[in-house]
Amino acid sequence: MSTSTRRAATATLVLLTSINLLNYIDRYVVPPVFESLRRSEMHLSDVQLGWLMSGFLLIYTVTAPIFGWLGDTGRRPRALAAGVALWSVATALGGLAWSYLALLISRGLVGIGEAAYGTIGPSLLADHFPPRTRGRAFTVFFMALPVGAALGYMIGGFVDHHWGWRRVFFLAGVPGLLLAALVARLAEPPRGASDARETSSRQEPLWTVGAAIRSLLTNRAYVLTVLGYAAYTFALGGIAAWMVSFLERVRGLPAGVATGSFGGIVVLTGIIGTFGGGWLGDRLLARSGQAYLWLSGIATLLAAPLFYVALASPAPPVYWSATIGAELLMFASTGPINTAIVSVVPAGIRASAMALSVFTIHVLGDVQSPWLVGRISDHSSLQLAVLLLPAAALVGGAVWTYAAATTRATPAA
Numbered sequence: 081m082s083t084s085t086r087r088a089a090t091a092t093l094v095l096l097t098s099i100n101l102l103n104y105i106d107r108y109v110v111p112p113v114f115e116s117l118r119r120s121e122m123h124l125s126d127v128q129l130g131w132l133m134s135g136f137l138l139i140y141t142v143t144a145p146i147f148g149w150l151g152d153t154g155r156r157p158r159a160l161a162a163g164v165a166l167w168s169v170a171t172a173l174g175g176l177a178w179s180y181l182a183l184l185i186s187r188g189l190v191g192i193g194e195a196a197y198g199t200i201g202p203s204l205l206a207d208h209f210p211p212r213t214r215g216r217a218f219t220v221f222f223m224a225l226p227v228g229a230a231l232g233y234m235i236g237g238f239v240d241h242h243w244g245w246r247r248v249f250f251l252a253g254v255p256g257l258l259l260a261a262l263v264a265r266l267a268e269p270p271r272g273a274s275d276a277r278e279t280s281s282r283q284e285p286l287w288t289v290g291a292a293i294r295s296l297l298t299n300r301a302y303v304l305t306v307l308g309y310a311a312y313t314f315a316l317g318g319i320a321a322w323m324v325s326f327l328e329r330v331r332g333l334p335a336g337v338a339t340g341s342f343g344g345i346v347v348l349t350g351i352i353g354t355f356g357g358g359w360l361g362d363r364l365l366a367r368s369g370q371a372y373l374w375l376s377g378i379a380t381l382l383a384a385p386l387f388y389v390a391l392a393s394p395a396p397p398v399y400w401s402a403t404i405g406a407e408l409l410m411f412a413s414t415g416p417i418n419t420a421i422v423s424v425v426p427a428g429i430r431a432s433a434m435a436l437s438v439f440t441i442h443v444l445g446d447v448q449s450p451w452l453v454g455r456i457s458d459h460s461s462l463q464l465a466v467l468l469l470p471a472a473a474l475v476g477g478a479v480w481t482y483a484a485a486t487t488r489a490t491p492a493a
Contacts, residue, residue: 148435226350
């Protein structure tokens with residue numbers, strides 16, 4: 081890789097990671113204002129609050145395949161810029177919502193914008209980095225998930241406490257417009273260029289939509305990886321949506337303490353877990369082509385019982401320690417599992433692979449968990465409802481471990 085190519089790759093990584101950070105901030109400013117919305121003039125129930133997350137993710141999921149096709153056939157920077165601008169404006173519009181329906185629609189529009197980024201961003205990034213350094217690049221990119229989520233909790237909780245929930249949405253939405261203008265200026269590398277530099281000069285074939293879908297659905301490594309990811313996402317999405325409310329209602333913590341403590345844990349464990357998982361995955365790759373899957377599967381299997389203890393134990397030293405351990409292990413999978421997805425499919429259909437992955441993990445995962453936990457909570461208690469989540473993590477870890485043991489790591493033709 082030449083110096084100019086390396087600089088372009090680094091600049092792209094920095095910009096895309098910055099946007100990904102904002103992506104997760106905008107997504108997770110909502111859970112910290114759940115209790116304010118419940119007490120507001122809207123008087124929302126838990127299932128309605130859950131649908132603010134599930135509804136956003138449902139729209140995100142439904143529109144992802146469209147952007148996957150655009151990402152494999154059109155100019156990716158332009159589509160990314162349009163998506164970032166849309167979700168930023170839609171986030172700010174949430175602060176003007178006069179009813180539950182208006183707020184739900186604004187979150188749906190956020191989902192459309194984020195779908196463009198979630199499917200096309202990783203594809204663009206993969207074409208800037210060869211396989212031997214791609215895992216580290218994806219680790220940096222996906223570090224934005226825990227850090228952005230934690231900042232969303234803390235910013236949302238702080239602004240809500242001092243100025244009200246409407247200003248939370250105004251503040252979160254504005255910065256994305258600047259980043260949208262910057263991403264539109266990114267260069268468009270040839271699809272599969274980084275793979276050709278390191279492996280061969282073979283030209284990637286042009287893919288039709290039908291051929292891409294058939295290739296993905298018959299790729300056993302890809303299918304199992306995505307199914308495990310769906311169960312993992314069910315667990316992580318439920319925790320992200322309800323943990324702050326759980327700490328306030330069930331553990332009796334003040335709102336500021338709940339958002340600050342959980343947000344701080346997510347930042348700390350997110351940085352350590354994500355970087356640690358990415359570093360370890362790259363090191364283990366020399367020993368096993370399925371290192372990313374082995375790491376993700378075993379870490380998630382170990383996280384599941386710790387999550388149960390964190391939600392079941394009433395003793396603060398126990399539940400805080402278990403929460404830290406579980407979050408560290410869950411975040412260790414963030415970079416490796418996404419690297420695994422783009423590594424087991426042909427370069428020409430990576431955006432489609434990410435789109436189908438996004439569709440599946442959200443339809444089966446965190447589209448379901450926020451409203452389902454809310455439904456169970458409305459009919460019994462939040463303390464009982466959240467115990468569904470460690471079981472989902474256990475399933476995800478088991479599927480990934482099985483996939484690592486029974487599939488190959490090279491792309492299917």
